Amino acid sequence: xxxxxxxxxxxxxxxxxxxxxxxxxxxxxxxxxxxxxxxxxxxxxxxxxxxxxxxxxxxxxxxxxxxxxxxxxxxxxxxxxxxxxxxxxxxxxxxxxxxxxxxxxxxxxxxxxxxxxxxxxxxxxxxxxxxxxxxxxxxxxxxxxxxxxxxxxxxxxxxxxxxxxxxxxxxxxxxxxxxxxxxxxxxxxxxxxxxxxxxxxxxxxxxxxxxxxxxxxxxxxxxxxxxxxxxxxx
Amino acid sequence: xxxxxxxxxxxxxxxxxxxxxxxxxxxxxxxxxxxxxxxxxxxxxxxxxxxxxxxxxxxxxxxxxxxxxxxxxxxxxxxxxxxxxxxxxxxxxxxxxxxxxxxxxxxxxxxxxxxxxxxxxxxxxxxxxxxxxxxxxxxxxxxxxxxxxxxxxxxxxxxxxxxxxxxxxxxxxxxxxxxxxxxxxxxxxxxxxxxxxxxxxxxxxxxxxxxxxxxxxxxxxxxxxxxxxxxxxx
Numbered sequence: 001x002x003x004x005x006x007x008x009x010x011x012x013x014x015x016x017x018x019x020x021x022x023x024x025x026x027x028x029x030x031x032x033x034x035x036x037x038x039x040x041x042x043x044x045x046x047x048x049x050x051x052x053x054x055x056x057x058x059x060x061x062x063x064x065x066x067x068x069x070x071x072x073x074x075x076x077x078x079x080x081x082x083x084x085x086x087x088x089x090x091x092x093x094x095x096x097x098x099x100x101x102x103x104x105x106x107x108x109x110x111x112x113x114x115x116x117x118x119x120x121x122x123x124x125x126x127x128x129x130x131x132x133x134x135x136x137x138x139x140x141x142x143x144x145x146x147x148x149x150x151x152x153x154x155x156x157x158x159x160x161x162x163x164x165x166x167x168x169x170x171x172x173x174x175x176x177x178x179x180x181x182x183x184x185x186x187x188x189x190x191x192x193x194x195x196x197x198x199x200x201x202x203x204x205x206x207x208x209x210x211x212x213x214x215x216x217x218x219x220x221x222x223x224x225x226x227x228x229x230x231x232x233x234x
Numbered sequence: 235x236x237x238x239x240x241x242x243x244x245x246x247x248x249x250x251x252x253x254x255x256x257x258x259x260x261x262x263x264x265x266x267x268x269x270x271x272x273x274x275x276x277x278x279x280x281x282x283x284x285x286x287x288x289x290x291x292x293x294x295x296x297x298x299x300x301x302x303x304x305x306x307x308x309x310x311x312x313x314x315x316x317x318x319x320x321x322x323x324x325x326x327x328x329x330x331x332x333x334x335x336x337x338x339x340x341x342x343x344x345x346x347x348x349x350x351x352x353x354x355x356x357x358x359x360x361x362x363x364x365x366x367x368x369x370x371x372x373x374x375x376x377x378x379x380x381x382x383x384x385x386x387x388x389x390x391x392x393x394x395x396x397x398x399x400x401x402x403x404x405x406x407x408x409x410x411x412x413x414x415x416x417x418x419x420x421x422x423x424x425x426x427x428x429x430x431x432x433x434x435x436x437x438x439x440x441x442x443x444x445x446x447x448x449x450x451x452x453x454x455x456x457x458x459x460x461x462x463x464x465x466x467x468x
Contacts (some may be wrong), residue, residue: 135322
């Protein structure tokens with residue numbers, strides 16, 4: 001059995017302020033795992049046995065409604081914690097997490113969470129900052145959904161993905177994981193039909209370039225104008 | 235100058251697990267204040283000089299968008315913290331807080347927040363639980379806005395207010411603070427016109443009873459059926 005090296009987590013914001021010895025101890029209690037694309041990392045309402053740190057890949061966090069509709073809450077990027085149910089004061093996972101691509105993660109038993117927070121106060125504080133920023137992000141989503149037109153919301157969602165997982169290519173900025181029009185619909189509270197209509201119009205204007213499970217943003221400034229409701233109505 | 239008694243805060247969930255001496259010290263550093271109806275407790279983007287505990291009344295937390303639209307994020311009830319910017323990792327208030335009725339609150343300088351969290355770990359942990367539950371609440375709002383019909387969202391909003399501030403009367407359960415149709419529109423991402431149309435229809439069915447800045451829920455079970463999308467379409 002190989003051992004995990006603290007360099008896996010040093011330099012990540014959530015572990016900022018910890019000594020090399022602390023990092024060593026924390027990594028020493030983790031197990032590493034690989035999650036294949038489209039496989040679950042954890043499932044909504046299941047007992048939160050572990051919390052995770054994503055090392056590589058992208059994970060889609062999806063809430064299911066009682067009547068089977070799905071809403072994509074956020075995407076997790078490398079370096080981010082996920083499944084930190086205990087930091088939210090709950091014992092079950094609040095959502096489903098699915099690997100959007102092949103992923104590598106570290107996992108710790110959830111029972112270590114209170115011990116880590118007590119032994120390494122800066123880790124506790126950093127984690128709570130994560131929760132705080134996710135609360136603000138969720139409120140931004142509420143505001144977008146409550147006040148924005150659907151084209152603004154879709155433009156916002158693409159810009160958010162570009163920020164989080166954009167990769168410069170010759171054509172523009174590629175969202176660097178497979179994303180379908182249905183995924184975008186589930187991020188923006190609209191239908192597949194509406195997303196398809198908008199993306200086709202934006203492709204015609206050369207603002208974006210689509211492909212199978214692929215979106216490249218060619219003209220981010222134009223999307224920003226749309227997101228802010230300042231674009232000329234076409 | 236009178237002194238504040240620890241009985242003001244003992245028994246509140248957020249101070250659970252603290253000794254009488256701890257409570258005494260915490261209350262000893264608070265100032266009490268009265269906020270008249272429709273006056274601000276704090277304002278969005280202003281420096282978060284204090285955090286607050288609402289002792290009496292109801293406070294509406296509203297986010298303003300850059301183009302001047304307003305979204306009601308939540309109502310704060312007695313016993314709840316508000317303005318805990320530092321627990322969210324920020325130094326300014328994330329929203330406006332307005333007294334919905336005459337209110338009484340305790341305030342502490344924000345610089346005491348990290349000291350309280352360090353000296354009274356259970357207070358810190360309880361506050362983070364508050365943030366965690368607000369995150370879950372915000373995600374529920376996202377899901378409602380993304381997947382529900384407007385009548386479901388308005389029914390959900392009324393039921394939430396009944397839960398939080400319902401008062402039994404002869405007519406039904408009164409939402410125990412002044413609430414306008416515009417307020418409900420700002421909670422549910424819809425227009426004043428739509429809220430008026432829905433409430434009028436529900437008044438005709440005797441599900442609710444309206445009045446000037448007053449809503450009484452007469453038939454909560456009917457509203458629940460509507461909220462869950464199980465009502466017969468009228």
